[in-house]
Amino acid sequence: MNDINIKADRKLDIRGVVCPYTLVKSKLAVEDLELGQVLEILLDYPEAAQSIPKAMHNYGNSVLKVEQISPREWIILVKKEVED
Amino acid sequence: MEFTEEQLKRYSRHIILSEVGGKGQKKISAAKVLMVGAGGLGCPVGYYLAAAGVGTIAIVDNDEVELSNLQRQIAHSVKTLGMKKADSAKQTFEALNPDVNVVAIKERINSKNILDLIRDYDIIVDGTDNFPTRYLINDACVMLGKPLVTGAILRFEGQVTTILPGDGPCYRCLFEEPPPAGLVPSCQEAGVLGVLPGVIGALQATEVLKLIIGKGKPLKGELLIYDALGVNFRKVKIPKNSECPVCGKEPTIKELSDMPEQYCEI
Numbered sequence: 001m002n003d004i005n006i007k008a009d010r011k012l013d014i015r016g017v018v019c020p021y022t023l024v025k026s027k028l029a030v031e032d033l034e035l036g037q038v039l040e041i042l043l044d045y046p047e048a049a050q051s052i053p054k055a056m057h058n059y060g061n062s063v064l065k066v067e068q069i070s071p072r073e074w075i076i077l078v079k080k081e082v083e084d
Numbered sequence: 085m086e087f088t089e090e091q092l093k094r095y096s097r098h099i100i101l102s103e104v105g106g107k108g109q110k111k112i113s114a115a116k117v118l119m120v121g122a123g124g125l126g127c128p129v130g131y132y133l134a135a136a137g138v139g140t141i142a143i144v145d146n147d148e149v150e151l152s153n154l155q156r157q158i159a160h161s162v163k164t165l166g167m168k169k170a171d172s173a174k175q176t177f178e179a180l181n182p183d184v185n186v187v188a189i190k191e192r193i194n195s196k197n198i199l200d201l202i203r204d205y206d207i208i209v210d211g212t213d214n215f216p217t218r219y220l221i222n223d224a225c226v227m228l229g230k231p232l233v234t235g236a237i238l239r240f241e242g243q244v245t246t247i248l249p250g251d252g253p254c255y256r257c258l259f260e261e262p263p264p265a266g267l268v269p270s271c272q273e274a275g276v277l278g279v280l281p282g283v284i285g286a287l288q289a290t291e292v293l294k295l296i297i298g299k300g301k302p303l304k305g306e307l308l309i310y311d312a313l314g315v316n317f318r319k320v321k322i323p324k325n326s327e328c329p330v331c332g333k334e335p336t337i338k339e340l341s342d343m344p345e346q347y348c349e350i
Contacts (some may be wrong), residue, residue: 024096028087028106059102084105 001056006077008040009033015044015073022048023055026078030061033080038064041076049074091183092133095137096340108297108315109137113183115296116140118205120193120221122169123147124276125210125211125235125274127159127231129292134177134184136293139175142187156278164200197341198224207292208231210234211285213271215262216343222247226331231302233291236271237283240312242284245303246291249331252304257325262343277299280312 011027014022022045029039043049053063053076064078067075087095087106098104099110115138119126122145133141147169149160157169164172170188177186178222198220202208203234210231218234225232225247234255247254287308294300296316306319332334 020096020100021092025097027100031106048107055100084102084107 006038008077009037011040013040013042014048015042017043018045019047019051026052026056027059028077030056030059030078030080031084035080035083037080038080039080041065041078043074043076044072046072049076052076053078085113088247091137091226093183094183098136103299108299110249111296111298112137112259113139115207115270116142116144116205117207117209118202119209119211119293119341120141120144120217121213122157122159123153123211123213124156124237124281125213125285125288126209127173127181128175128282129211129235129289130158130186130308132178132286132289134181134186135291136289137181137183137186138188138292138296140182140185141167141204142189142201142205143170143173144191144193145173146190146192153280155275156281158282167301172307186199193220195220196342197266198340199228199265203228205230205263206234207295209288209292211288213237217270218255219262219343220340223337225249227340230294235281235288236277237273237284238271238279242310243307244284244287244291244310246295246308247335248302248304253322256337258307258322258330260325274299277312283312284308286336289319306350 014025017025033039053054053066056063056078059070062079062081064077064079069075095109098109099106116231117133117138119130122143126233130141147170149164149172153160159173159176168190170190172184173189177184202224208216208225212218212234213236226249228250234242291303295302303320307322310317327333329335
């Protein structure tokens with residue numbers, strides 16, 4: 001689960017973006033992935049660090065990692081598991 | 085098409101729905117819907133379709149806004165009294181959402197113009213309340229294979245169904261011919277609770293959006309009946325009639341014609 005060597009196919013930097021647009025942008029980025037590809041989301045809105053993994057899981061995707069990389073920055077790795 | 089920042093905000097609650105998403109929202113933006121009537125039903129249908137961002141909404145209506153309309157026709161106002169309803173509704177819908185291209189067609193729909201009017205649209209909405217026009221729209225949609233979402237209201241009761249030509253029954257499978265003039269009272273004679281078209285129109289708009297995004301089960305082969313006083317929603321099955329004069333195996337109606345009108349404006 002917490003394999004730090006997972007390579008992201010795409011990266012999304014949404015630092016400065018607040019809810020619900022954190023989810024809107026993350027959802028759109030996942031839609032652009034192929035099945036099995038991984039998106040790395042970099043964000044700084046604390047609530048989103050909680051809510052995005054939950055939402056991605058509810059969409060049917062896998063959340064491979066949620067890591068706080070600085071006092072106000074998180075990285076989330078999402079693997080696309082379902083077609084939209 | 086890429087979303088602007090404004091569109092991301094406007095449609096955010098759609099985009100985060102897994103059944104809609106960015107893909108569904110783009111389908112909505114590309115969709116072309118034609119509504120017949122900007123009255124009780126057409127107002128809420130158009131209002132919600134405009135809010136949803138349906139790219140092109142055409143409104144066919146040749147009537148003018150009257151004070152007696154405002155009890156239920158929520159796209160019009162005292163400021164648009166006397167204005168063509170199609171223009172009044174266009175003004176309201178474009179104010180709600182400038183993304184939407186509203187086409188005001190100030191004509192009475194008839195057997196001569198209907199095919200050309202509906203030809204370029206993906207989905208047709210029937211918001212009329214007179215039988216001749218209802219049957220005309222049904223027949224034209226069957227002939228051109230256009231999905232049709234039809235609604236009707238009277239007093240405290242409303243009905244809605246979705247007709248997918250070639251995939252389920254049409255309105256004539258349910259009632260082959262319109263009732264004789266005078267048998268069913270018009271809402272001018274019988275009245276209608278002002279909010280009723282809001283309920284039925286919202287259901288019609290929901291059906292349209294489901295068809296556009298291709299999700300869920302369309303309300304085909306069934307008539308949904310809402311009884312406001314008893315608070316009942318019930319569905320009645322409509323069997324497909326293989327002998328139907330317009331969508332059956334050997335159709336006898338091959339050309340459109342105008343029936344005598346007993347017009348009722350909802």
